[in-house]
Amino acid sequence: MSKLECDWRSEGHRYFPLGMAMRKEFGEAVWKISVDAHFSCPNVDGTVGTGGCIFCNTHSFSPGRRMGLESITDQIETGIRQLQRRHHVNKYIAYFQPSTNTYAPLDYLKKVFEEALNHPQIAGLAIGTRPDAVPDKILDYLANLSQNHWISLEIGIQSTKDESLRFLRRGHDFSCCEDAIRRITERRIRLGIHLILGIPGETREDLLRTAKIVGSWDLSSIKFHHLYIVKNTPLADLWEEGKIQLPSCSEYVEMVIDCLERLSPETVIDRLSGDMSPEYLIAPSWTAEKHRARQLIEKRLIERDTWQGKFHKMD
Numbered sequence: 001m002s003k004l005e006c007d008w009r010s011e012g013h014r015y016f017p018l019g020m021a022m023r024k025e026f027g028e029a030v031w032k033i034s035v036d037a038h039f040s041c042p043n044v045d046g047t048v049g050t051g052g053c054i055f056c057n058t059h060s061f062s063p064g065r066r067m068g069l070e071s072i073t074d075q076i077e078t079g080i081r082q083l084q085r086r087h088h089v090n091k092y093i094a095y096f097q098p099s100t101n102t103y104a105p106l107d108y109l110k111k112v113f114e115e116a117l118n119h120p121q122i123a124g125l126a127i128g129t130r131p132d133a134v135p136d137k138i139l140d141y142l143a144n145l146s147q148n149h150w151i152s153l154e155i156g157i158q159s160t161k162d163e164s165l166r167f168l169r170r171g172h173d174f175s176c177c178e179d180a181i182r183r184i185t186e187r188r189i190r191l192g193i194h195l196i197l198g199i200p201g202e203t204r205e206d207l208l209r210t211a212k213i214v215g216s217w218d219l220s221s222i223k224f225h226h227l228y229i230v231k232n233t234p235l236a237d238l239w240e241e242g243k244i245q246l247p248s249c250s251e252y253v254e255m256v257i258d259c260l261e262r263l264s265p266e267t268v269i270d271r272l273s274g275d276m277s278p279e280y281l282i283a284p285s286w287t288a289e290k291h292r293a294r295q296l297i298e299k300r301l302i303e304r305d306t307w308q309g310k311f312h313k314m315d
Contacts (some may be wrong), residue, residue: 004266016267094125131155154221192220200245274275
């Protein structure tokens, strides 16, 4: 058992939670502020495709655009004011979240990333992107930036199964993901990934294979999402036609735990389930109960007498 695993297990956790990781990294609580730099996406602008991923409604993932904010600094200031009403926090991570946040000329990336880092209360950046939008020159820049700043590059892997990636209309295959992971890891950039659990057609064997693969990567963090239905998406059309089924909350809980058991105990669990604004959500209804899903996962971990990393490198 590594010292890090000893630390989180000694505090009564059965997985390595984000809050604890932030306190260990920065010596205090740190929260994320979503910012929108008005990036596009190669799966929308015609480079890869025009319809976007099957689950994606760009407005539902763009709080900055919905509020009409312009500058990165304005968005950060607004986010700080909102969070400080509920939490006593002094440091924040600027989370470049909507769309594909490395899909732009390098000069523009430098402008928006460094504007965020220049804010006195920003402790680092989390940058969400796609595996087909991380050319070497941008990774070289982020690697250099990482030498003096906390930088996390979050890659939407979603699945390791090519059939699932085609269903999701991602516009890339899994070999593209593997190539991106290799090049990011070689540059020692802090790496996070996103996975979607409950994709139609995926079996438990598929899930365990995915968990084993990502458990072999040098990940700093992982976000688990369940597949949920958002208004005005191709996935919503399939749902309304009765062509797909979604896992129940209890089924999803088992999926998450199967994955946790096979991850490295040093990988931070950034998210256990997805969430969505009620104005956009169609199904499943339990998406709105994010805290309940986490509580059920933690309860089931105890019932199964298991924990993150229990089967890491053992299968």
